Amino acid sequence: MSYKVATVKGIPIYVHITFLLVFLLFAFIFAISVWPYGFRYVEPPIARYILACLTALLFFVTLLIHELSHSLLANSYGLKIQNITLFFFGGISAIENPENVRNIDPSKELNIALAGPLSNIIIGAVLLAFNYFVYGSVFGVPDVTNWVTEGLTTFTANIPTMIFLLGTLNLLLGFFNILPIYPMDGGRVLRAWLAKRNTYEEATNTAVSIGKGFSVVLAVIGIFTNWWLAILALFLYISAAEEGKMFKATTILEDIVVKDIMTTEVLTVDESMPLVEFINFVFQKKHPGYPVIKNGRIVGMITVEDTRHINEAERYAFTVKDIMKEVVxxxxxxxxxxxxxxxxxxxxGRLVVLDSERNMVGIISRTDLMTAIYLKDNFKNKTNESQNEPQNEPQSES
Ligand SMILES: [Zn+2]
Structure with a gap:
């Protein structure tokens, strides 16, 4: 659901559909809000809507500059950036993928993470300073008491308001992004800073905990001041927690080799098997998916899901070959x-394990991965406990 809008220095830029909806929402809010937050009294209405759309558009250009700052700096460090996608609030550069970042020097990661919010703070400061020095006020209009008589309801008189809005939004975006809540930029800065002294794993865990703590503080402040802030803090807490879990799972999976956890006793079906027979077979064996064989070679995969859309009568006419999927x-x-x-x-949900001669040696499913994560996680805790035991002994003796 993303559309390619441009290419900058070889990096394709995509816009996600949710982003277009938020663009319209922003333009609408600017059109109905009163000065200095919008253009409600600007006449004629067409001028009001052009100002509102232009402000929304330019704001999203600054969001893009934020992402480009991350990406171009990463590029200069020799990291390959696949693309930039603008989502509903902010964007994602493919560099923010932990697997890419993991292999780079923490001080470079720190700079990459810092580049985005810093670009917004610079843009914001420059725009507000421009208004201040040119019009004598950051709002661009020092006094609105004589709004109509002074002709402030015209298109051109509201350009300083647009500059004020863009400047303020950029400062907010910059400061908000720099909060040390992982996986936001500030959290990444913190993680990179911690990674200079600790292992990458410890740094991530600490950054996630600090992020969670910070979200709680933000939520408490929100409850007493602004409920939107409290709701936002809740989302930040959830995303920090999710990121932490995801990181843990990724770290565990990285240390496991497929052949150690795959299922080696694989039930297969022949491609000529009629579908009715296959369904009976599934009822007996109670596995959801099977590799499909032709003359001893694997030719496809079939799951119970694949048979769902086939109606009763057709099941007699079809064979496994007709509905099987390609082998992954x-x-x-x-x-x-x-x-x-x-x-x-x-x-x-499952992959066929093929050796270098393309012989099937096993099958691995999502459940196998989840079980492995669960077991490794528990096993790891057990080894930690046994390491701690000698330290605990003197305490129990005393
Ligand atoms: Zn960023």
Whole structure:
């Protein structure tokens, strides 16, 4: 649901559909709000809407500058940026993908994370300073008491208001993004700073905890001042927690090799098997998915899901071959994280494990990955506990 709008220095820029909706919402808010937050009394109405749309458009240009600041700096450090996608509030540069960032020097990551919010703070400061020095006030209009008689309801008289709005929004965006709440930019800055002294894993865990703590503080402030701030803080808390969980899962999966957790006893079906027979087979074996075989070679995958849309009568006419899907495979020596990513890209729940000669050696499912995460996580806690035991002994003796 993203549309390509431009390419800057070889980086394609996409706009997500939600972004267009927010653009319209912003333009609408600018059109109905009174000075200095909008253009409500500007005449004629067409001038009002042009000002509102122009402000929304320019604001989104500054959001793009924010993302480009991250991306171009990362580019200069030799990191490849696949694309930039503008979502509903702010954007995502493909660099913000933890796997890419993990392999770079923390001080470079710190600069990359800082570049975005810094660009907004600079833009904001410059725009407000422009109004101040040119019109004598950051609002661009020193006094609105004689609004109509002074002709402030015209298009040109409201350009300083537009500058004020853009400046203020950029400052807000910059300061908001710099809050140390992971996965926001400020949280990344914090993580990179911590990573200079600790391992990447410890740094992320600490940054996630600080982010959670900060969201709670923000929520408490919000409850007493502005409920929107409290709601926002709640979302930030959730995203920090999610990011923490995701990071933990990713770290665990990275250390596991596919062949260690795959299922080696694989039930297969022949491509010539009639669909009715296949459905009976599934009822007996109770597995959701099976590799499809032709002359001993694997030719496809079939799941119970694939048979759902086939009606009763057609089940007699079709064979497995007619509805099977293409094989998505992974090498036995690949990491579980590779398998996880592969499942994500192809939106499948299981992969066939094929060795270098394309022989099937096993099958790996999403459930296998989840079980592995669960077991590794518990096992890891167990080893930590046993490491702590000698330290605890003297305490119990005393
Ligand atoms: Zn950013």
């Amino acid at each position: 495979s992974v090498h036995p020596d690949a990491t579980a994280l590779d398998a996880f990513n592969e499942m994500g890209t192809h939106t499948v």
